[in-house]
Amino acid sequence: GAxxxxxxxxxxxxxxxxxxxxxxxxxxxxxxxxxxxxxxQGPEFLTYFQNEAQLDKSGLPSDxxxxxxxxxxxxxxxxxxxxQEDSAxxxxxxxxxxxxxxxxxxxxxxxxx
Amino acid sequence: DQQVKQNSPSLSVQEGRxxxxxxxxxxxxxxxFLWYKKYPxxxxxxxxxxxxxxxxxxxxxxxxxxxxxxxxxxxxxxPSQPGDSAVYFCAASATNDKxxxxxxxxxxxxx
Numbered sequence: 001g002a003x004x005x006x007x008x009x010x011x012x013x014x015x016x017x018x019x020x021x022x023x024x025x026x027x028x029x030x031x032x033x034x035x036x037x038x039x040x041q042g043p044e045f046l047t048y049f050q051n052e053a054q055l056d057k058s059g060l061p062s063d064x065x066x067x068x069x070x071x072x073x074x075x076x077x078x079x080x081x082x083x084q085e086d087s088a089x090x091x092x093x094x095x096x097x098x099x100x101x102x103x104x105x106x107x108x109x110x111x112x113x
Numbered sequence: 114d115q116q117v118k119q120n121s122p123s124l125s126v127q128e129g130r131x132x133x134x135x136x137x138x139x140x141x142x143x144x145x146f147l148w149y150k151k152y153p154x155x156x157x158x159x160x161x162x163x164x165x166x167x168x169x170x171x172x173x174x175x176x177x178x179x180x181x182x183x184x185x186x187x188x189x190x191x192p193s194q195p196g197d198s199a200v201y202f203c204a205a206s207a208t209n210d211k212x213x214x215x216x217x218x219x220x221x222x223x224x
Contacts, residue, residue, distance in 0.1 A: 041217075042117075058211075100162065
């Protein structure tokens with residue numbers, strides 16, 4: 001069966017550009033999570049959706065980061081006016097419901113030059 | 114301030130021997146613990162978990178031990194196989210709260 005997919009897999013952006021990262025969760029999974037993973041670090045929580053509702057966005061590092069999941073399936077993470085410190089792998093995960101045993105996508109590696 | 118600590122960045126183990134990966138945590142509210150495995154260019158894959166009401170959970174070659182008084186958990190892999198070479202993340206969460214990951218330990222299984 002299809003797992004979590006993310007696109008693009010790699011993105012190079014010039015500083016100041018806006019980027020949009022897409023996540024297709026496993027069909028039927030209610031919960032969706034976004035994480036940021038810097039080099040040599042573990043994934044760090046950014047935001048969480050239950051269906052279309054964004055229940056926790058406490059991990060978003062600044063107001064340049066925005067996530068949405070308008071129909072409760074596909075989600076988009078948007079970063080406006082990218083900065084070099086935004087360079088990281090952005091991971092999406094989904095689960096049937098709740099926090100545990102999340103299924104991760106392969107990630108999008110964002111490089112801001 | 115790291116709430117989940119994996120103090121060994123890397124570990125090398127002979128094939129067939131036991132691999133022991135360690136993890137410490139500071140938040141006494143954590144009540145669920147997970148281990149994830151990650152290959153290069155892939156997302157983390159769930160491996161095994163344990164609730165705070167237990168002190169051991171076993172799944173095939175993988176066993177997780179939890180010592181709540183020491184705020185310590187460990188993952189045992191026995192026997193270690195070449196395909197076990199990967200980065201292992203320890204993670205923890207409190208009820209209805211987000212998962213906090215450690216920085217990971219890179220495991221090398223030597224032939």
